[in-house]
Amino acid sequence: METNHHHPPGPHGLPWLGVTFELVKNPLGLLERMGHEYGAISEMRYWRGGRILLNSPELIEQVLVVQHQKFIKGVLLRLTAQRLLGQGLLTSEGELWRRQRRLAQPAFQRARIAAYAPVMVRLAAEQAEEWRPGERRDIAVEMMNISLRVAIRTLFGLEMKSEARAVGEALTAIMRRDLRRLRSPLKLPPTFPTPANRRAENGYALLEGMVSRIIEEKRSDGGGSDDLLSRLIEATDEEGVHMSARQLRDETMTLLLAGHETTALSLAWTWYLLAQNPEAEARLHDEIDRTLSGRLPTADDLDRMPYLAAVINESLRLYPPAYTIGRSSVEPIDLCGYHFPRDTVFLMSTWVTQRDARYFDDPLAFRPERWLEGPAPEGFRYFPFGGGPRRCIGQPFALMEAGLVIATLTARFRFRLIRKVVPEPLVTLRPRDGIPMVVEERR
Numbered sequence: 001m002e003t004n005h006h007h008p009p010g011p012h013g014l015p016w017l018g019v020t021f022e023l024v025k026n027p028l029g030l031l032e033r034m035g036h037e038y039g040a041i042s043e044m045r046y047w048r049g050g051r052i053l054l055n056s057p058e059l060i061e062q063v064l065v066v067q068h069q070k071f072i073k074g075v076l077l078r079l080t081a082q083r084l085l086g087q088g089l090l091t092s093e094g095e096l097w098r099r100q101r102r103l104a105q106p107a108f109q110r111a112r113i114a115a116y117a118p119v120m121v122r123l124a125a126e127q128a129e130e131w132r133p134g135e136r137r138d139i140a141v142e143m144m145n146i147s148l149r150v151a152i153r154t155l156f157g158l159e160m161k162s163e164a165r166a167v168g169e170a171l172t173a174i175m176r177r178d179l180r181r182l183r184s185p186l187k188l189p190p191t192f193p194t195p196a197n198r199r200a201e202n203g204y205a206l207l208e209g210m211v212s213r214i215i216e217e218k219r220s221d222g223g224g225s226d227d228l229l230s231r232l233i234e235a236t237d238e239e240g241v242h243m244s245a246r247q248l249r250d251e252t253m254t255l256l257l258a259g260h261e262t263t264a265l266s267l268a269w270t271w272y273l274l275a276q277n278p279e280a281e282a283r284l285h286d287e288i289d290r291t292l293s294g295r296l297p298t299a300d301d302l303d304r305m306p307y308l309a310a311v312i313n314e315s316l317r318l319y320p321p322a323y324t325i326g327r328s329s330v331e332p333i334d335l336c337g338y339h340f341p342r343d344t345v346f347l348m349s350t351w352v353t354q355r356d357a358r359y360f361d362d363p364l365a366f367r368p369e370r371w372l373e374g375p376a377p378e379g380f381r382y383f384p385f386g387g388g389p390r391r392c393i394g395q396p397f398a399l400m401e402a403g404l405v406i407a408t409l410t411a412r413f414r415f416r417l418i419r420k421v422v423p424e425p426l427v428t429l430r431p432r433d434g435i436p437m438v439v440e441e442r443r
C-alpha cells in the first residue's frame with residue numbers, strides 16, 4: 001500500500017484547541033463518535049497535539065503484538081501514573097520490566113491462583129454477613145472492599161482491615177484532578193489549595209501510608225513466607241543485590257492498585273447489568289443453584305458454570321474497566337497507509353471497538369448467550385486484558401475472583417438498581433457517584 005503522509009480523518013474542533021472542550025467534558029462520547037464516524041483510524045487534535053484512535057482488530061494487533069518493539073506505554077498512563085506507580089510492572093519498560101515480570105509471573109500461574117480460591121470465597125462471604133435484606137449499599141464500594149482484602153491477603157500474605165472506601169475515594173480524587181490537568185490547558189499548580197487539589201494530595205498521602213505499612217509489616221514478619229511480596233523482597237539480581245526500597249514501593253503500589261481496582265469495577269458493572277436484565281439474571285441464578293446446591297463454590301466449580309463465565313465476558317465487553325490502552329511510538333511507523341513520526345500517541349479503546357456493530361451483533365445489548373452460541377470472537381475485537389507481551393498478568397486471577405465472588409454472593413442475594421449510573425472515564429472506567437443498590441435476600 002502506498003504511504004500517505006497526510007493525517008487520518010477526524011473531528012476538527014476549534015483552531016489550536018481542537019476538541020479540547022469535548023475531551024474534558026465527554027471523553028467517552030468523543031471516542032465513540034470518532035470510532036463511529038471515521039472507522040478504522042482517526043485523529044483527534046487537542047491542545048497537546050494529536051492522538052490516533054485505532055478501531056480495527058488488525059491495526060490494534062499490529063501495535064500490541066506484531067510491532068510492539070516500536071512502542072512504549074502511552075503518555076496518558078505515564079503522566080497520570082508516574083507519581084503513583086513509578087517504575088512498577090505496569091509502567092516500567094525494557095530490561096527492568098522484563099526482570100520484574102519474570103519475578104512476578106510464578107505468583108500468577110494457574111495452580112497458584114487456584115490456591116487463592118478459598119480466600120476469595122471467604123472474604124466475599126464475610127463482606128455479605130454485614131448486609132441486611134432491604135438495605136441500600138453502594139455496590140461499587142462493597143466490591144472494592146472484597147477485592148482489596150483479597151489482594152492484600154493473596155499477594156502480600158497479610159490480613160488488613162479493609163480501607164476500601166478511603167482507598168476508592170483517594171483514587172477518584174487523584175484520577176479526577178490529574179486527568180483534568182492533563183486534558184485541559186488551564187491549570188493551577190498541584191499544590192495550590194483548591195478543594196480538588198487538597199483531596200488529591202490527601203489521597204496520595206493515604207496510599208503512600210498504606211504501602212509503607214504493608215512493607216513494614218512484611219519486613220517484620222520474619223520472612224520465609226511464600227507470597228508475591230515476600231518473594232520480591234527476597235529477590236536479588238545477578239550480583240546478589242536486592243531491589244531498592246524505591247522499586248519495592250513501586251511494585252507494592254502497582255500490585256495493590258492493579259490487583260484490586262479493575263476486578264472490583266468489573267464486579268460492580270456486572271451487578272449493574274444483571275439488575276437490568278432479569279432473564280440473564282434468572283438463568284445465572286439457575287445455573288449457580290443447580291451447580292452448588294447451597295454450598296460455597298470452589299475453583300473447580302467454575303468450569304461447570306459456563307453461563308457465569310459468559311456473564312463476566314459480556315460485562316467486560318460492555319463495561320471494560322481498562323477502557324483505553326495507549327502506546328507512544330519510539331520510531332517512525334507506517335500503519336494503514338499513513339506515515340507517523342516517532343512520539344505519535346495511539347489509543348486503542350476497548351469501549352469503542354467492543355461496542356462496534358461491525359464486530360458484534362446488536363452490540364449494546366447485554367447478551368451473555370452470544371459467548372455460548374458460536375466460537376469466541378477472534379483477534380482484537382475483544383481485548384479487555386490487552387494483548388502481546390504487556391497483556392495483563394492478572395487475567396486468570398481476576399476471572400477466578402470475579403466468578404467466585406459472583407457465585408458466593410448470588411447463592412444468597414440479588415441487587416436491585418435504584419437509579420441509572422453514569423460511567424466516568426478516569427484512568428479506569430468508574431461509576432460516577434457509585435452504584436447504590438438495594439440488597440434483597442433470595443431465600
Ligand code: HEM
Nearest residue numbers: 089090258259262263266322384385386390392393394398
Ligand atoms: C477485570 C480485571 C482486570 C482488567 C480489566 C485488567 C486490565 C489490564 C490491561 C488492559 C492491561 C494492559 C495495559 C496495557 O497494555 O497498557 C493490564 C496490565 C496489568 N495488570 Fe491487569 N487487569 C485486571 C486485573 C488485574 C489483576 C487482578 C492484577 C493483579 C493481581 C493485575 C495486574 C496487572 C499488571 C501488573 C499489569 C502490567 C503487566 C505488564 O505490563 O507486564 N490486573 N491489566
